[in-house]
Amino acid sequence: MDAYRLISIRMRALLAVAAMLGSGAVSAQTAIVIGGALRMDNDPVWERIVQEAGGPGKARFAVLATAAANPELSAKLIIDVLKKHGAQAEHIPVAPRLEGADLQKNLNDPELIAKVRASNAVFFSGGAQGFIVDTLQPDGRRTAMLDAIWDVYRGGGVVAGTSAGAAIMSRVMFRDALNVMEVMRGTLREGHEIDRGLGFVGDELFVDQHFLKRGRIGRMLPLMMAKGYRFGLGVEENSAAVVHGDRIDVIGGRGALFVDLRDARSDASLGMFNVRGARISYLDNGDRHDLRSGVTMPAPRKTAAGAPVPVLASTHGGEARRADRWTASSRTSSATTASSRR
Secondary structure (H helix, E strand, O other), X not given: OOHHHHHHHHHHHHHHHHHHHHHOOOOOOEEEEEOOOOOOOOHHHHHHHHHHOOOOOOOEEEEEOOOOOOHHHHHHHHHHHHXXXXXXXXXXXXXXXXXXXXXHHHHOOHHHHHHHHHOOEEEEOOOOHHHXXXXXXXXXXXXXXXXXXXXXXXXXXXXXXXXXXHHOOOOEEEOOOOOHHHHHOOOOOEOOOEEEOOOOOOOOEEEEOOOOOOOOHHHHHHHHHHHOOOEEEEEOOOEEEEEEOOEEEEEEOOOEEEEEOOOOEOOHXXXXXXXXXXXXXXXXXXXXXXXXXXXXEOOHHHHOOXXXXXXXXXXXXOOOEEOOOOOOOOOOOOOOOOOOOO
16 A cells, blocks of 8 residues: 555544544533533523533433532522523432431432433532532442432533532542632641542543632642642633543633643742742633643634734743644633632
């Protein structure tokens, strides 16, 4: 076989794979990390959430308001907006603060577990993330309800969460670390400031929420260094990150910060938290980042005529240069709403 035919065959194979990916023929598990304070009228984000779960008429959500102070109200608000965008949605009443409910009975109810397993998406509300892990994963042990959620996810489904529901997406999470300065001083106690998360985004990516509004870069960096994370994603309020394998799509009005610590180092002799070589990039609405290649593709609107030339913000172990990875770009404004304290 000559070189020309070999190249031609390879090109056809690559185009076929690209076509399948573009048409949605290839399905994979998807985590949607919402930065909290998601407005009910933020149609682009809600539409994307429903679309990732199969689209109007096909998306079937199990809604868990496990973290909420008022689970019935929180679940109703989420269900109403999901239905508005064409999804089916049902409240799974598993929440410590749900009045009149037997938590352990509902948690182990075969009918409720079957309803979760029959869905193709799960949505976690905001509130206090400790309630989620204490209920679904007490002492690190998975319950049958959590196993059902993982079955949905591994089967190509969606797990979405806002605020507290986003915090649980990493294998390690902040449980109750409202004092950023204490974290920077080294206060990272298991079961207090930090805890086991549910791990839907994998082992290499750490996520945090309410990120820019509450200035949480100061708590993210110490945790990442202490727990060996290479990548971090801080999602801002009223925005979301769709994590699909190695691909991260940022949607919503305020974007996210992406942290790369592959070349980071610290000096223990200084006696306090310090880090050098951390790379921090701002991902705007519509930007896409690939964890495997390290390439960030700008939103299509940024590549229109007159848009700035893409540059490589930094390379692993190298200097910045022109390429197809973008530096921080423009921000758009959006309104905020009141949200949970976590």
